[in-house]
Amino acid sequence: MRAIWRVFLKEVRENLRDRRTLISALIFGPLFGPLLVASALSLSFRSAGVQSERPLYLTVSHSERAPDLLAYLRQYNVRIKAVEEDEAAARREVAAHRGEEVLLVPADFGSRLQAGQPSPLLLFADESETRSAASVERLAAIINQYGATIARLRLIARGLDPLLTVPIVLHPIDISTPAARSALVLGALSYLVLLTMLMGGMYLAIDATAGERERGSLEPLLTLPVRREYLIYGKILAACAYMTLSLVLTVTAFAVVLRFVGLERFGMSADFGPRVAAGIVLACLPLVPLGAALMTLVAAFTRSYREAQTYVGLVLLIPTLPLVFAAVLGLQPRASLMAVPSLGQHFIMLSLIRMQPLPAGYVALSVCSTLALGALLVFAAGRLYRRERLLG
Amino acid sequence: MIEAEGLSKRFGAVAAVSGVSLRALDGRITGLLGPNGAGKSTTLRILYTVLPPDCGDARIDGISVVGEPLGARRRMGVLPHGAGLYPNLTARENVLYFGALHGLARAERRVRAAELIKQLDMDEFADRPARGFSQGQRIKTALARALIHRPRNILLDEPTNGLDVMAVRTLRGLLQRLREEGHCILFSSHVMQEIAALCDEVVVIAHGRVAAQGTPAELRGRAGTESLEEAFVRLVGAAGGALESEGPEGRPEGAPGG
Incomplete structure (x- = not known):
């Protein structure tokens, strides 16, 4: 039994001097995942949050025909560029991307408005451009609001209650907690944590088997x-050590990065503090021996280092497949699903981030089934090393 | 002492070794001589317990390699073909690792490693990573690794392959010293001069069978010729077929090593 320990020590020490193992276990994984999530978060923040504050530049043809409307638009941070051109010229201007959107006020705008008839306004825009589509939506909202104000004034002038035109009011009530909303954004987190954890032990598993041969x-x-x-067993144990190290570093990096990104800005209060981070590490630990044994087993079957890299790379995807299914099918925790390794860990991590505890039985089931399958694979790897064909 | 009796091993349809019996005594250097693909490596691999024989058995100091492989391994130091090292460990660390797996205490394996490094003239590169060692440095490190636990029996598979003249002389000197100390040394080679220069006893293997065993003088006498090389050619020829299996392509399909 002491031999297991000696093999373990040697593999850990040897791989500490191997740049490839170190980069994949200690640098690439822990940096890549958190940075990905952080940049995705701040990008979505920029497009959703900042958009409405941004001034909107609008070219208006014959603005003198609708002075009140233009004053209203200016209140909502719309910068107006006044021109005098006809419909064909406005079309050409938008098509040539000289102006983003052109609003054309027809000659009879004022007179129809006074007569109480619907007054058309023409808005030219190229909606195949995302930015332009967002601007059109924003302009339409402002102009509709202006129209609604006129409508109410007309009803009051005729002695009617404006509320007559509002027979139904729908109130959507969002009961999602801020923590649950952030879990939506952080759905990729458990996937990235599991993937980087596996990658941490990948090169060691290959090097210790196919590489050694x-x-x-x-x-x-x-x-x-x-x-x-x-x-x-010693080699699997060494892969476990690197995976654990990679896991701890990744989760720590997530905790730090998410603190800097500042989830409150999104109306989320994901409490990704030390306690949740520690919980996530604990939740993933049962998967460590399973992953290490799986990668070692596959690498030991192959004939060369290159072949091992190909197959172990594919094997990395297996534990992450259930997560993809869960996301696509919108799976909820069930006893049968908790027993699936990696899916169980995913649910536990999600429940930690959402602060919605799972039943203790579910957690126990996940831990036990994952550990049992891991033990089975470790045993299978041991059997494989006893075969005479091992030398290849 | 190494005794083998009726060792046979097939790889698929190819009989790599059939019914090999041999004896290597303490205080003697025994050479396993044969053309490439004759079954030398397979025989050695069975003896050092990496391959189990299909039938037959061998005893290392009386311990069966089939029944008690762990016990047999304790009594052997092995230099396999190729002698791979761990590139990220230094020569000394490579040697110490094997000492640890032999169960030597920390202080003991350190002293022993230092001793071997001196004996094998390895001081210059002992604390450099094995990555980028020359063939001679690799063989020396692998040899030190094989001797770390002071084995009574020493098995070497083509130890002089790829060594320059100086390295071969160091190796010869070491093997002779080990013989003086009473070790049992069994090594394979297809180089006649080496066998003639070193061996007290020669086992000629051809086509997976023992063609002859005896001292070089006995073999010359039996073949009725003055030169060992001529004796070898006659003995191998008599074992069936000439040396048509000479060269790497003569190795039977699926058989690892010669």
Whole structure:
């Protein structure tokens, strides 16, 4: 049994000197995930939050025909550029991207308005452009609001209650808590945490098996008075150590980065403090031996380092598949789903972020089934190392 | 002492070794001589317990490699073909790792490693990472690694492959010293001069069978010739077929090593 420990120590030490293992375990994963989420968050913040504050530039043809409307628009931070041109010229201008949107006031605008008839306004825009579509929506909202004000004044002038035109009022009531809203945005978080955790042990798993055989150091190792399965147990243990390290670093990086991004700005109060971070690490730990054994097993089956890289790369996707299904199908925690490794961890992580505790039985079920499958794979890896064909 | 009896091993349809029996005594250097693909490596691999034989058994100091492989391994130091090292560990660390897996205490393996580094003239590169070692440096490190636990029996698979003259001389000197100390040394080679220069006993293997065993003088006598090389050619030829399996393409499909 001491041999397991010695193999473990040697693999940990040797891989500390391996740049590829270090980069994938300690730098790439922990930086990549948090930065991805942070930049996605601040991008969505920019397009949703800042858009309405931004001044809107509008070209208006014959603005003198609707002075009140223009004054109203200016109140809502619309910058007006007055021109005098006809419909065809306005079309050309928008098509040539000289002006983003052109509002054309027809000659009879004022007289129809006075007569109480609907007064058309023409707005030219290229709505295939995202920015322009958003501007059109904003302009339409302002102009409709202006129209509604005129309508109310007309009713009052005729001695009618303006509320007569509002028979129904729909009140959508959002009962999602701020924490749950942030969980929506942070849905990718559990996926990234699991992926970087697996990547942390990937190169070690390959190097310790396929790499060792390719270098020719496996055969001398097998001449030592050590049971073959102890050798692979030591290697799996070393992969576990790197995965755990990668996991802790990634979750810590997430906690730090999300604090800087400032979730309150999105009306979210995801409490991603040390307690939630520690909970996420604990939730993922049962998956560590399973992932390490799976990668080691697959790498040990292959004939060369390159082949191992290909297959283990594919295997990395297996534990993340259930998460994709869960997101697409909108799966909710159920006993049968909690028993699926990686999906169970996903649900536990989500419940931690949402601060909506899962039943203790669910958590226990997930932990037990994941550990049991992990033990099975560790045992299978041990059996594989006892086979004579191992030397290939 | 190494005794093998009726070792046989097939890889698919190819019989790599069939019924090999041999004996290597303490205080003697025994050479396993044969053309490429004759079954030398397979025989050694069975002896150092990496491959189990299909039938037959071998005993290392009386311990069966089939029944008690761990016990047999404790009594052997092995230099396999190729001798891969861990590139990120230094030569000393490579040696110490094997000492640790042999169960040597920390202080003991440190002293022993320092001793071997001196004996094998490795001081210059002992604390450099093994990445980028020359073939001679690799073989020396692998040899030190094989000797860390003071094994009574030493098995070497083509140890002089790729070594320059100086390195070969160091290796020869070391093997002779180990013989003086009473170790049992079994090594394979297809180089006649090496066998002639070192061996007290020669086992000639051809086509997976033992063609002859005896001292170089006995073999020359049996073949009725003055040169060992001529004796070798005759003995191998008599074992069936000439040396048509010479060269790497003569290795049977699926059989690892020669």
